[in-house]
Amino acid sequence: EAEVAQSPRYKITEKSQAVAFWCDPISGHATLYWYRQILGQGPELLVQFQDESVVDDSQLPKDRFSAERLKGVDSTLKIQPAELGDSAMYLCASSSQQGGFRETQYFGPGTRLLVL
Amino acid sequence: GESVGLHLPTLSVQEGDNSIINCAYSNSASDYFIWYKQESGKGPQFIIDIRSNMDKRQGQRVTVLLNKTVKHLSLQIAATQPGDSAVYFCAEMAGTASKLTFGTGTRLQVTL
Numbered sequence: 001e002a003e004v005a006q007s008p009r010y011k012i013t014e015k016s017q018a019v020a021f022w023c024d025p026i027s028g029h030a031t032l033y034w035y036r037q038i039l040g041q042g043p044e045l046l047v048q049f050q051d052e053s054v055v056d057d058s059q060l061p062k063d064r065f066s067a068e069r070l071k072g073v074d075s076t077l078k079i080q081p082a083e084l085g086d087s088a089m090y091l092c093a094s095s096s097q098q099g100g101f102r103e104t105q106y107f108g109p110g111t112r113l114l115v116l
Numbered sequence: 117g118e119s120v121g122l123h124l125p126t127l128s129v130q131e132g133d134n135s136i137i138n139c140a141y142s143n144s145a146s147d148y149f150i151w152y153k154q155e156s157g158k159g160p161q162f163i164i165d166i167r168s169n170m171d172k173r174q175g176q177r178v179t180v181l182l183n184k185t186v187k188h189l190s191l192q193i194a195a196t197q198p199g200d201s202a203v204y205f206c207a208e209m210a211g212t213a214s215k216l217t218f219g220t221g222t223r224l225q226v227t228l
Contacts (some may be wrong), residue, residue, distance in 0.1 A: 042205050
């Protein structure tokens with residue numbers, strides 16, 4: 001069964017350092033999402049890509065966060081500089097949807113970030 | 117493993133019993149709903165979905181009911197097993213966006 005891959009699974013960093021997370025969606029999935037999940041809460045969308053284009057980054061803290069999906073396949077989410085409040089699980093999801101159709105989003109295992 | 121949620125509503129059921137997990141949503145424009153299961157330290161796992169033109173949908177051991185009048189969604193798990201222990205989230209989608217908005221989550225504990 002095809003799965004969304006993410007790495008690393010865990011990351012510990014000190015505040016003010018840079019961190020990067022990688023995601024490889026299910027093959028053929030055009031839409032890719034990055035979510036952040038704070039302990040005890042549901043995931044919240046940070047950014048959505050349709051192929052290589054950003055569709056929604058309204059909730060992405062752009063002063064420190066950046067995301068790219070250069071070839072429309074895998075994606076990288078970066079934080080620079082990291083702050084204590086960034087400690088969370090960062091989840092990647094993908095769906096096959098094109099346009100406005102409703103399609104299931106499948107999640108990867110996530111990257112647990114701890115900022116010290 | 118680490119806990120997904122520390123202060124979530126908790127439902128305790130005995131192994132073999134049926135479980136019902138409820139979710140209220142507020143956006144009357146939501147037209148697509150998904151239930152996810154999240155085990156400790158893992159990403160959300162798709163369980164079942166339902167579109168707003170349906171009231172009920174069944175899967176393997178799971179049933180989702182949608183009541184649009186009162187904006188309520190429920191997940192029924194038949195013959196609950198220890199492996200069903202996890203946090204369950206409902207998520208909704210509305211309008212032209214494909215962003216999922218997640219509910220609070222409910223922790224299901226299965227006792228032997």
